[in-house]
Amino acid sequence: MGTLKEIAAKCKVSTATVSKALNDHKDISDETKELVRKVAKEMNYFPNANARALKTRRTYNIGVLFEDEAKNGLTHDYFASVLDSFKRTVEKKGYDITFVNTNIEGRNGLSLVEHCRYRGFDGVMIACMDFEDRQIQELIASKIPVVIIDYIAMGRISVVSDNISGIRDLLTYVYNMGHRKVAYVHGDDSSVSRDRIYSFKKTAQRLGLKIPNKYYIEAPYRIMTASQNATAALLDLPDPPTCIFYPDDYAAFGGINEINERGLSIPDDISIAGYDGIRIGRHIKPELTTLRQDTESIGEKAGEKLISLIEDPKGTKIEEVVVKGEVFEGNTVKDIRKNK
Structure with missing residues (x-):
């Protein structure tokens, strides 16, 4: 060499x-x-990573902190797509990524912040974590360059999906299809859920819809059994809804299971709508009506902002980057205007 x-x-x-x-x-x-x-390649020259880090003060390694409450890991369709886009973006700039061990405390005595420093990460991307956790809050408050996905923290760059406009556009579409009795099986308490519930209620109010409290049911994200039970409760009501919203596409499959078990047809007997726009939703019959989040842009913008923060900290604007999604009409919401 x-x-x-x-x-x-x-x-x-x-x-x-x-x-x-x-x-x-x-x-x-x-x-x-x-x-x-050309000559370096011919001579099989490879720079020593440690020497490079000492000289440039960078390791060209970015930590990724990702763990949803249900421990789905990379089987989480939405975040897997975001992470794939993030990975491709930073790799184009010569950076590698390393997943951060979230169980590090107690094993080697290091806090999460200390572990990130020990590993020499130039920056860290945080997604789908418990942001009330002390260790996460310490990392956000540290001097390590950080970008956060789907959570807003003071003094940090956040890249978030536009949940307000997403729910507004989806409910408006369902309303325009003639539905006036719309139920919402929403996710458990989080900043994302709070934004979506707020938007659902404000949009319903603007459209003149009166949504009874019994039409709101909480069910954890991506838990099909919970969304199936919620669907059963809604269908058993004396005055059931004509359309049911679900917290995500995966949870919507639980609703589909309950509807199918009852011998009902989608969308002829009951309409449904998901959220996220995961690929499998476009391969079921009928195609799932959903709000397709722009995971490509979310991951790309997160990668670009983090690298900018690493390489030009004083020239990088600390901001909240909002990425808008779009309604995918699919075929699970029936047009009932002609029946009125």
Whole structure:
């Protein structure tokens, strides 16, 4: 394997020029960079990661802190898609990602912040965590560059899906299809759930819909048994809804199970709508009506903002980046206007 000195000798430049060329410095011409990289490749040169970190003060490694309450991990369709986009974005800039061990405290005596420093992360992306947890709050308050997905923290960059407009657009679509009795099986308490419930109630009020309290039922995200039980309770009401909203597409499958077990037809007997726009929802029959979140943009913007914060901390705006989704009409909401 070649050394910087050997590459410099072959290219007839200084070792400093070789180092700058390999690190893409602006004061080195493109022609020189191309020559140095070509020779480095021919000589099988690989920079030492530790030496590079000492010189650049970066490890080019980003920590990813991700763990939903149900412990779904990367089987969580929505966040898996966001993380995939985030990964591709930072890799294009030469960064690797490492998943952070959330059970680190007690095993080696380090706090989460200390562990992130020990691992030398240039920055950390946080998604789908318990943001009331002391360790998470300490990390957010630390000097480590952080970007947060779907949660807003003072003084930190957040990339959030526009849940307010998402629920508004979805309920407006259902209303325009003629539905006036709409129930909402919403997720358990979180900032996301609170935004969606607020939007649902405000939109219903604007449209002149009177939603009885019995039409609101809480069920955890992505738990099909819970959403199936909620669906059963709604269908057993003396005056059941004509359409049921679910907290996410996966939970909607629990509703579908209950409806099918009763021998009812979707959407002829009962209409349903999910949220997220996961791929499998487009492969069931009928296709699920849902609010498709722009996971590609969410992951991409999170990656871009975190790298900007790492490389240009003073020039990076600390802001809340809101990403809008769109209604995917599907075929699970019946047009009942003609029946009126």
